[in-house]
Amino acid sequence: MNDDLELADLLGEAPPRGPDPGFRFDVLARVAERNRRRSMAARALRQVAVFFAIGLVFPVVQAAGLDWSSAQPVLIVAGALTAAAATALLTIGGPGLVVSRSRALLRAPLLRV
């Protein structure tokens, strides 16, 4: 029982020496899942940052000494620009699921022909 290999064998049977496709599949599935989670977290962070910035406009304007009536045109323009930017972002790089679903809907009738 003094052989190192026998000790190793008793501690845990070694996996097959050849490639194990099941193991590889599980690893790649985990990689994909982690990538998905990372991109979701990044997107959530972006959204929080955008809303934070929008919320910050009001106290900044107030701190600058502008009252509501004088700041109103600036705020309206800022709001319109923000809404336009958000819409553009959502349209171009936005929710992948929505975009891919729309594309799938568009493609489906073509495939049936």
Next chain:
Amino acid sequence: MDAGEEARLIGLARNGDMRAFGHLVDAHQPAVRAFLRRLVGNYADADDLAQDAFARTWEVLERYDGSSSLRTFICGVAFQYWRRARRSQSRRQAREDAYAELADTESEPPARAAARLALRKAMDDLPGDQRAALALCLGQDFTHAEAAEVLKLPLGTVKSHVTRGRARLQAALGVTEKAS
């Protein structure tokens, strides 16, 4: 897999080629899984950790500088995962898993099953670094120098861990150092 082919696959994987990374997983999974199986004792948990380690390797492949082998790099990641998992899991639970696993191996001769149980218990009682050094070096998958790189320990410390750990495992099996 030769070094040139491995370097080519690493380059492709760094650029997001999942197929190339799959080949690297195929090449290194036996060593990483064997190391974790010896370390953890529970095959399912060991493979779970191994998969996490490979998935993490994909994320940090940029940090691999080629100064050591990729196998050593992945085992280093796996070791960190094991240390983290160990902190969050009580020793009692680990031992229960080992018992449950032994209960599953009914086809095994009783003497061998008892030896495995005694060995597992002795292994669980070893300090973490000593345990990992043994798990790497006992199966002769890794040299002492490679184990030192994986564990980020001096070479002399690893050699000492292996010698002392082996003696404790042999003692658990009733084998004296003189007899070995």
